[in-house]
Amino acid sequence: MLRAVPLRSALPQSGPRTEDELLPLAHAAMAGDEVALRTLLTTVAPNILRVVRRVIGGSHPDVEDVAQECAVEFIGALRRFRGESSIRHFAARVALRCAMNARRRQRAAKRNGGVPDATDTDETASGDAPPDALVASRASVQLARELCDSLPPAQTEALALHCILGYTMSEVAAICGAPLETVRSRLRSAKAALLARALADPRLRYLVEEMA
């Protein structure tokens, strides 16, 4: 069953991309044009916020801090931009790495302090979905995030870009600057690990039973 998502502008852009419309802006920003930098950042900031919310959780109290950190990273990383991907994809990759690092730091702090995960009940209270389905949805996301903390970096990046941010495999290949077959192979291993964890998780029994 598929759920409709109305916010098209917030989703990864694909399709026939002839020229990156943000490229001139990025070049101007790299040349020191403050107005261009501000415009560029204002344009990509919603993408950065979206990445952060997906990686650390939409209701996490540090969303703003981490998004700011990602935005600063993006500005710093612009000098290294060589045009291998679009600016939005580049921003997504920078934000993903930065948010993943923040998540790892938070996990380390949590292990020391024992603070539980921030859960916003509003996030899951959606319409007519049965409680089992809501638990399964939330558990699946949690599994993916936890798996990202334990896989090798290349697999983590591929898994996060594909399964968490929703980029297609060819887009992941373009973002990572890796051959499509390499990305496919990384994803195969990562998804196998995800499935193994899902089958062992009682919270996802609802999903497994639906398949059977």
Add this chain to the structure above:
Amino acid sequence: MSQLEPTDLLCRSRREELSLDEQRRLSDHLRRSLEVALMSEMLSELERESRVRPGDDALLARITQSALGRPQKARNKRRALTMLLAAAAVLLVASLASALLGRAHEPRAPGDSWNFFSDLPWKMPKHGRPKTVTPSAKAMPSQTEQSDPDPSNSGGSEDIPSLQPLPTPRESPSARAASEPKQVISAPASELFARANLLRRRGHSVEAAGVYQLLLERYPSSREVGPARLALAKHLQAAQPEQALAQYRAVAGTGGTLRAEALWGISELATRLGRPSLAEQALADLLREFPDSPYAEVARTRTTHGLP
């Protein structure tokens, strides 16, 4: 054209990019493949978590402002360091030149071997090369004496800079200037804004409001004014709703992306203050000018079914 992977179909279905045939294939995969079903659940949940929500406009404005403020500071520091190094190099060359010139003009006794290093203006070790003059941290009093208010630039320290309470409006400007810490006075708008945001996030809302107020007074035409007014209005709306309303009106008057946020604030506050006509007017403006705003759906409901 190669066939898309099932999970690729899923990604593209989220963007409504699938043909009818691809949709049928995806439905088939969703019924048969646990991997696809699991990823579908994940993406649905993640889309809920990352959806646009009320307050995002102001949040994005704060993120942009802070990010633009921070590298500027780093650039300025780099520029100061470069200038200091250049000055040190000039001094070194000048002292070398003066030593050489002075030595050249001195009459030399026969057999007097000229030791280049012994003539330099600093004390040399008897054997070995001259010490290189490296600018140390102590050589930069203006940078070291003033503490960096941004924790991200001070080795990760999470300390919040101590700030004195905002002076009352009746204080004279000179008395106010005397009562404020120097670092606050000299801080540019972006730095004040970042500091206020930090204070607010740490739960020091009164101090944060003071810094926002200071920013508005000192930099009334800065880029940070809009988001600062919004933040201040949110802080004031419980205790001083009339003042909060004035701040919201000021933001709404400037237009731009923050106007939607301000109009929503006006409608909320006007409802609380028992001024339904103002609230309805704000909602009508909001719906007319920002029909796709996160507030629009609630605004439509309120316009149709009446104010709460």
